[in-house]
Amino acid sequence: MATTDIHVNTATHAHDDHSHDHGHEHHGNFWTNYIFSEDHKVIAKQFLITGIFWALIGGTLSVIFRLQLGFPDMNLEWLRPVLGGWITPEGKLDPEFYLALVTMHGTIMVFFVLTAGLSGTFSNFLIPLQIGARDMASGFMNMLSYWFFFVSSVIMFVSLFLQDGPAGGGWTIYPPLSALPQAIKGSGLGMTLWLVSMALFIASSLLGGINYISTIINIRTKGMSFTRMPLTVWAFFFTAIIGLLSFPVLFSAALLLIFDRSFGTSFFLSDIYIGGEALPNVGGSPILFQHLFWFLGHPEVYIVLLPALGLSSEIIATNARKPIFGYKAMIGSMLFIGILSFIVWAHHMFVTGMNPFLGSVFMLLTLIIAVPSAVKIFNYVTTLWQGNIKFTPAMLFSIGLVSFFLTGGITGIFLGNSAIDIQLHDTYFVVAHFHLVMGSASFFGMMAGVYHWFPKMFGRMMDNRLGYIHFWLTFVGVYLVFFPMHYIGIAGFPRRYYSWTNFETFSGFADLNMLVSGAAVITLTAQLIFIFNFFYSMWRGRVANANPWKSNTLEWTTPVNPGHGNWPGEIPNVYRWPYDYSKPGAKEDYIPQHIPYSETPESNLPHENELIKLESSGNDPIVVAKH
């Protein structure tokens, strides 16, 4: 049989198409390199560090109100140096400040930590690196997105120190409570700053989102077709689209609320009497606000969750050393979740006097979300199944995410039923549900992402042992905090109440509440281990190699510390999907995306061989040996 001498020309898979601004490092000064940087990696780190700062504040606020709930008789005099006048002369927490704490905890965690801190960090960091781009479509808009977020953060932070306290009407800021400064202290200046801060936050999210979508669609490297994109990028893509469609609606709601509060219009206010005096507002509808708010509010849940699901898909496949199970099903389920997220908002409003038939429609649509969610859980478990699992801290956090997503998701099926919701609405059951499924699951996705991509961000490894301690304390702690809340909720404990000691019915659960509060303190303390690990490893950690997890995606083809422009030479081209782990016949248990099929004849499948074309420069016929 004739054999042919084949000269593999490795140069064929590096095109000089992306020749703009590569190669040379950008040497700027301190301000352009670290502060007003247009480099997506620096902006990502800015988002991450701001997010960590906010997470600490948000977590501390929650522990303060948990002290009140778990230990109602405790003397909080020792907090006076920090909280000052918010501690009453009897050594108790001021009830109105309690409401402000709850409100700010929700706002900070949902928007500043899990939207900006999670999406802002990882969309910025991973999109250009994983699709093979030098930077975002518009570096300037990207920088603007961070600085809008920063100004919004400053305003929200300042509101914490107002004499009347920050906003106190709940993170959902329902009018008329939030619209009338006479109602509570928290509806005064604190609420005004809340609205201003959120308007800036929306601008930041839109600037970021437009950039993410535009980058993903338009500046992928050669060969990076949609079906070769990592699931992380898919998740960021859907997240950005959901944000683009829903944040403007929150803007409308906030705008009308600003007019009601500061200009005296009556969009949401009608027939209100304060101290026997009628307010001039007539003709408004408070339910209208709830419709507008939840039209953002529900998609927001998925804005928070989808990036975490994307990160964990990538981490689980890498560390199980197996292709992700059902790649297209994963994309399809995220798309389906994204579509459904826009047509279920009224399940937050079952008890507002909604037409019961309409309630049934929303109930049906809500329960359908269980289907794509279950597909995702199934795919995670089947990816893990018989994998060669590497239990890195990132992997543990990803598996923790799957656990929370399942535990919290199941109670969503209860709450989605309009009849059961009458009993459970606004109880601790709801609190338990969303803290597990969206709070903890997304938080674990974020942590998994930090542990996994830390070597790419800072060129060093985080300490694994501290990572394990952090994981187990947080994982057990989160379940200890939120699992008992289901029982407390079924017993009818309403959320946002300052104290239950006046109610005979609820006195029996004091011990359970004590357990929850104790666990909350431990869980927050455990985060300090992470903070230490994060900052210590940034300077003193073990130096990472270019591909510490033996991963397939493009970011690991960059140098250990990539400069502005990401790749010093050409941008690698992409020849395969990102999940060629443990491919039968392959020399190693991973084949990165930029390796052409022609270099891996030993593991190619028949249809992959067809992608290789042979070209002869002479007239001799080409004979390919068949095995």
Place this chain on the structure above:
Amino acid sequence: MAEIKIIEEAKKPLAMNPRKFALWLFIVSVCMIFASLTSAYIVRQAEGNWFVFQLPGLFTTTTVMILLSSFTMHWAYVSAKKNNVEMVKTALVITAILGFGFLVGQFLAWGKLVEQNVHFVGNPSGSFVYVLSGLHGLHIVSGVVVLIVALVAAFRMQIHSKNMNLIEMCATYWHFLDVLWLYLFLFMLFNR
């Protein structure tokens, strides 16, 4: 022996101009703002206690103005394609003047509303007219700024058939603002 090369092609993925694409995404988000406000209008109207009044006739005049400005914008675009820079300048100036006139007209229309005793503060049926036209007016301001940017570029000879991006984006945005007003005007006209 002939040298055999292995050619494995990495196909160039679908791509558009990222800036034009970003403009369309921005337009989508603006659409969502007005979609939510007009649906809030319908929801609120269905609840009753809705004060009915006539829209000032001036809105018809401003609508004609903004429609005309779309034609002059298109005229600028076509002239740029034909490398007729002088015509581009003239058309852009007329468009900007019409846009500015539209803003003045909207403001005067608010005055007419006040004469009809329909104030910003009062029944939401009136407040909505102010909010919808006011928010659209803000976007027109941004549109006029874009027109001026394009005009400056035209004076610097940066707009011609080989460099159409700016004027294309400018035209897209201006036509969008035109259609948006048409939608809002008809919406308010038919949902009294």
